[in-house]
Amino acid sequence: MPSLRPIISRELAAERLLKIFPREAFDTNLSSPISAAGVAALIYVGAVGPGPDTVWARPSTALWMQENILYSATTEEHRISWGKAAMRGREKVAALLSSWDIAFEQWYAQDSRESLRDDSWNLLRANNAMVTRPGVKTTSSAARWALADHFADLFDPTLEADDLDAAITTWIETHMTTSARAKAMAVRDHARATDAVKVTFPDGSVRLLERGHASLILKGVIEEWAPRKLHTPLVLAISEPGEKQAYVDEQRLQTLGVIIAVSQLLPDALLFDAGGNGTFWVIEAVHTDGPIDVERKAQLLEWAAAQHIPAYQVAFLTAFESRNAGPAKRRLKDLAPDTFAWFRDEPAFELLWTEISDAAR
Incomplete structure (x- = not known):
C-alpha cells in the first residue's frame, strides 16, 4: 500500500x-x-x-x-x-x-x-x-x-x-x-494581457509585466522616477519572479558589453543613464523584502565587476510603495550606504543614505 x-x-x-x-x-x-x-x-x-x-x-x-x-x-x-x-x-x-x-x-x-x-x-x-x-x-x-x-x-x-x-x-x-x-x-497569455501591468518605456514602447505590487512599483520607477532623475534613461533589463527575464534589450547590452544570464544574481531592473559619464542603475522593487543592503550591494558590485563595469559607474535604488508601507518601515534601516530609496506614492522625492563628508565639519 x-x-x-x-x-x-x-x-x-x-x-x-x-x-x-x-x-x-x-x-x-x-x-x-x-x-x-x-x-x-x-x-x-x-x-x-x-x-x-x-x-x-x-x-x-x-x-x-x-x-x-x-x-x-x-x-x-x-x-x-x-x-x-x-x-x-x-x-x-x-x-x-x-x-x-x-x-x-x-x-x-x-x-x-x-x-x-x-x-x-x-x-x-x-x-x-x-x-x-x-x-x-x-x-x-x-x-x-x-x-x-x-x-x-x-x-x-x-x-x-x-x-x-x-x-x-x-x-x-x-x-x-x-x-x-x-x-x-x-x-x-490572454489573462496576462488583460491583467498585466502596462509600462511605458522612455522610448515610448509599451511592455507588459506580470500583475502584482512589485510590478506596479517597477512601473513607477520607469515612468515616474527615471524621467525625473536620469538625463537619458534606457531600460536594459527587467527580471520578474515568473519569467526571470521579462525584458532584455539584447542589442544595447551587447553594445555596452554586458551579459545577463538567469543563473546570475539579477536585480529587479537594470537601467542605464546615457548622459554624463554613463551610469548603470541597479533597481530593487520591494513589496515584501529584498532591499539593497550591504550584502546585496556587495554581491551586485561583484556582478558589475564581472561585466567590467567600474564601481563609480554603478548606482543603487531600492523602491518601495510608500514610507508608510510595512516593508519600508522594516527595511529602511538596512539600506546600504551610498544607495537611494524611492517611494511610489511620493514620486518627486527620494532619499539618500550616505556618510557625512569630513569637509562639512
Missing part, C-alpha cells in the same frame, strides 16, 4: 481543476463539480498511479464519498477501510459508516456513474491526468481508474501561489498534448 496523500476538499479540487483546465479553452466537464468530487475521492482512497501497488477505483468510489468522511474519518486506517468497503459494494460502505456512527449521505446517486466516467474521467485520461488498469476491458465492472501520480501532485494543499502556478505550468508543458498545451497557453 503506497503512502496516502493529504486529504483535500471538493472545493480545493474544483479550484485547481479550473486553474489547470480553464473553461475558456477546455471542456467544462474537466472542471465540473462531479469531476472535483472524483479527484477528492480518489486521493482519499489513495487511487494514484500507475505502479505495482496502485489502488484502483470505480466511479462509485466518488459517488459514495461524502463530506463528513473527508473531515472525520481521516486516519490511514479509516481511509483504507473505507476504500476496501467501496470495492465490495454500497451496502458494505453503509455498514462501515454505521459502525463509525456516521450517517450515509453519499454525494451522488448511482445513475451519475456514466456521467462521471464518460464525461469526466475519460476526458481526464485523454489529457494524461488519469490512468487505467492495464489488461482490464472498458466493459468490465472491475476497478480500473486512478489519478496519474504527476497530476495528483498538483493537488498538494501545501502548494500555493507562485509555487502552484509554476507546478501547473510545468505539468502543462510536460504532460499535455500539443493541442491542449496550445489551448492552455492561449488562455494564460
Whole structure:
C-alpha cells in the first residue's frame, strides 16, 4: 500500500481543476463539480498511479464519498477501510459508516456513474491526468481508474501561489498534448494581457509585466522616477519572479558589453543613464523584502565587476510603495550606504543614505 496523500476538499479540487483546465479553452466537464468530487475521492482512497501497488477505483468510489468522511474519518486506517468497503459494494460502505456512527449521505446517486466516467474521467485520461488498469476491458465492472501520480501532485494543499502556478505550468508543458498545451497557453497569455501591468518605456514602447505590487512599483520607477532623475534613461533589463527575464534589450547590452544570464544574481531592473559619464542603475522593487543592503550591494558590485563595469559607474535604488508601507518601515534601516530609496506614492522625492563628508565639519 503506497503512502496516502493529504486529504483535500471538493472545493480545493474544483479550484485547481479550473486553474489547470480553464473553461475558456477546455471542456467544462474537466472542471465540473462531479469531476472535483472524483479527484477528492480518489486521493482519499489513495487511487494514484500507475505502479505495482496502485489502488484502483470505480466511479462509485466518488459517488459514495461524502463530506463528513473527508473531515472525520481521516486516519490511514479509516481511509483504507473505507476504500476496501467501496470495492465490495454500497451496502458494505453503509455498514462501515454505521459502525463509525456516521450517517450515509453519499454525494451522488448511482445513475451519475456514466456521467462521471464518460464525461469526466475519460476526458481526464485523454489529457494524461488519469490512468487505467492495464489488461482490464472498458466493459468490465472491475476497478480500473486512478489519478496519474504527476497530476495528483498538483493537488498538494501545501502548494500555493507562485509555487502552484509554476507546478501547473510545468505539468502543462510536460504532460499535455500539443493541442491542449496550445489551448492552455492561449488562455494564460490572454489573462496576462488583460491583467498585466502596462509600462511605458522612455522610448515610448509599451511592455507588459506580470500583475502584482512589485510590478506596479517597477512601473513607477520607469515612468515616474527615471524621467525625473536620469538625463537619458534606457531600460536594459527587467527580471520578474515568473519569467526571470521579462525584458532584455539584447542589442544595447551587447553594445555596452554586458551579459545577463538567469543563473546570475539579477536585480529587479537594470537601467542605464546615457548622459554624463554613463551610469548603470541597479533597481530593487520591494513589496515584501529584498532591499539593497550591504550584502546585496556587495554581491551586485561583484556582478558589475564581472561585466567590467567600474564601481563609480554603478548606482543603487531600492523602491518601495510608500514610507508608510510595512516593508519600508522594516527595511529602511538596512539600506546600504551610498544607495537611494524611492517611494511610489511620493514620486518627486527620494532619499539618500550616505556618510557625512569630513569637509562639512
